[in-house]
Amino acid sequence: xxxxxxxxxxxxxxxxxxxxxxxxxxxxxxxxxxxxxxxxxxxxxxxxxxxxxxxxxxxxxxxxxxxxxxxxxxxxxxxxxxxxxxxxxxxxxxxxxxxxxxxxxxxxxxxxxxxxxxxxxxxxxxxxxxxxxxxxxxxxxxxxxxxxxxxxxxxxxxxxxxxxxxxxxxxxxxxxxxxxxxxxxxxxxxxxxxxxxxxxxxxxxxxxxxxxxxxxxxxxxxxxxxxxxxxxxxxxxxxxxxxxxxxxxxxxxxxxxxxxxxxxxxxxxxxxxxxxxxxxxxxxxxxxxxxxxxxxxxxxxxxxxxxxxxxxxxxxxxxxxxxxxxxxxxxxxxxxxxxxxxxxxxxxxxxxxxxxxxxxxx
Numbered sequence: 001x002x003x004x005x006x007x008x009x010x011x012x013x014x015x016x017x018x019x020x021x022x023x024x025x026x027x028x029x030x031x032x033x034x035x036x037x038x039x040x041x042x043x044x045x046x047x048x049x050x051x052x053x054x055x056x057x058x059x060x061x062x063x064x065x066x067x068x069x070x071x072x073x074x075x076x077x078x079x080x081x082x083x084x085x086x087x088x089x090x091x092x093x094x095x096x097x098x099x100x101x102x103x104x105x106x107x108x109x110x111x112x113x114x115x116x117x118x119x120x121x122x123x124x125x126x127x128x129x130x131x132x133x134x135x136x137x138x139x140x141x142x143x144x145x146x147x148x149x150x151x152x153x154x155x156x157x158x159x160x161x162x163x164x165x166x167x168x169x170x171x172x173x174x175x176x177x178x179x180x181x182x183x184x185x186x187x188x189x190x191x192x193x194x195x196x197x198x199x200x201x202x203x204x205x206x207x208x209x210x211x212x213x214x215x216x217x218x219x220x221x222x223x224x225x226x227x228x229x230x231x232x233x234x235x236x237x238x239x240x241x242x243x244x245x246x247x248x249x250x251x252x253x254x255x256x257x258x259x260x261x262x263x264x265x266x267x268x269x270x271x272x273x274x275x276x277x278x279x280x281x282x283x284x285x286x287x288x289x290x291x292x293x294x295x296x297x298x299x300x301x302x303x304x305x306x307x308x309x310x311x312x313x314x315x316x317x318x319x320x321x322x323x324x325x326x327x328x329x330x331x332x333x334x335x336x337x338x339x340x341x342x343x344x345x346x347x348x349x350x351x352x353x354x355x356x357x358x359x360x361x362x
Contacts, residue, residue, distance in 0.1 A: 009357040010060070014286045018334060018349060021279050022049050024272075025260065025335030031242045032255040032263045041256055041337055048339045052346030059350030060357065067351075068298055071122040075143070078115040081108045082150035089154075094202070097154045107340035109151050109159040113309060114347050116147060116163055121301035124174040131175040137184075140167055155200050158328035162312055169308035170301055210326040223253045224323045230259075230266040231322060238269030256337040258329055261321045276335070280314045290356050299355035306348045 026049070030042035067074075081099070085108045090098040098105040123143060127136055144167050151160040196204065205220045213221030213228075230246035239245070244266035246252050255263040265273050284307055291303035310333050317332045319325035331341045 010353055011286065011290060011356050014283065014290070014349070014352070017279055017283045017286060018345075021276070021283070021334040024264070024276055024279070025332070025337075027241070028260055028264050028267070028335070029256045029337050031244075031267060032247055032252075032260070034242070035248060036250065038256065044339075045337050045342070048342040049346075052343050055343060056346040056350035056353065059347055060353035062354070063358065064299060064302060064351060064354040067354075068118055068122040068125075068302075071119045074115045075119050078112045078119075078147060079150070082112060082147060084108075086150065086153055095154050095156060097156055104339065107338075109154070109156055110340040110344040112147055112151070113159065113162060114344055114351075116144060117166060117302065117305040117309065117348065117351070119143060120166055120170050121298060121305050124170040124301045125296070125298040127174050129175070131177055132171055132180070134180065136174075137171065137176075137180055140171060156329070157199070158316070158330040161316070161328070162309055162330065165308045165312040166305050169304055173301065173304060206326040206328075210323060213323065223259070223327050226251045226253060227259050227262040227321050228323050230262040234266040234269040234272075236270045238265070238267045238272055241267050243267060257331055258317070258327070258336065259321060260332055260336050261318060264335075265321075277314075277318070280333075284311050284314075287352060290352055293359050294355050295359045299358070303352050303355050306352055309348070310345070 026042050026045050029045050033039055033041045085096060085099055088099075089096040089108075090100060090105055092098065097107050097109060099108055100106075120140065120143070123140060144163050148160045148163055151163075196207070199207070209216060209220040210224060213224040215221060217225055226246060230244065230252045233239070233246060234244070242248065244252075244263060247255050247263040247266050252259050252262050252266070261273065261276070264276060287303055287307035287310070291300045291307065294300040294303060313330055313333050316325060316328060316330045317336075320327055320330070331338055333345045334342065
């Protein structure tokens with residue numbers, strides 16, 4: 001009989017892919033910042049990765065069923081934390097998203113994403129019929145709706161949107177009916193123009209600018225245009241690490257975080273971007289494989305929740321960098337600089353390992 005929980009039960013392929021992405025990211029963070037006042041950022045990123053690995057291993061040892069049993073308490077903590085951010089959070093770049101924790105700043109919405117993955121996995125795993133009823137859909141929308149509203153108040157439209165594919169994938173796997181999915185699409189079509197009116201002025205500007213960035217090249221269109229110039233100038237093989245003019249001269253906005261893919265495209269070209277996207281594809285395929293091998297519905301929903309969130313992050317960030325979507329500030333998982341975002345991904349992978357090492361338990 002197979003004894004689960006040993007070191008051999010971890011998904012070492014998944015970890016190898018994750019560390020490869022971290023390696024590419026850290027290298028590009030170094031390249032983008034080494035000749036500027038931001039020099040040394042890559043060392044901080046390595047520290048976050050190290051802490052993330054420790055937290056991942058710790059979380060993987062705690063049975064995911066015990067974690068899901070605490071879903072209501074975790075949800076309450078998430079809502080209180082989001083209210084605390086609005087009441088006394090730290091403001092940066094015109095947004096209030098951070099709470100001072102242990103001498104650093106924690107972006108609370110990143111932790112909330114992890115909690116909502118657990119909460120929604122428990123909710124969908126407890127639906128006992130093959131088809132999702134309308135009442136179940138309304139409950140799911142209500143559960144995820146409250147944190148979305150609170151996150152949008154910060155304002156952080158990007159992170160709020162990340163929670164939507166999480167619910168969509170969960171609902172689909174739980175047996176979403178065609179008539180309900182069509183009704184949701186119709187509702188979404190109505191809500192988009194309504195929601196537009198509630199956006200902040202700078203958010204509205206981002207939405208309209210992405211369609212015609214050249215109308216305001218020095219203002220609202222600057223980020224998208226500079227990103228596209230960097231991507232295009234890289235060609236197939238790139239200009240070489242540390243030699244991208246858009247990157248090194250600081251024309252690429254937030255080149256170490258939100259637009260790290262533009263910096264990578266300029267310096268390592270199409271070939272570098274292709275390898276990076278290939279790594280993300282393998283990462284997502286590996287997650288889906290782990291979901292298929294889960295011991296129960298709860299485990300399957302947990303892993304697919306992680307896959308939905310990470311997949312959405314990659315899709316939106318890549319689309320933003322090439323000007324196919326408005327600038328939302330969604331980082332590229334494990335590649336972009338940032339402590340809270342890096343810790344979120346490793347904790348999410350901790351949940352995946354958790355499910356994997358218990359796949360043989362009766």
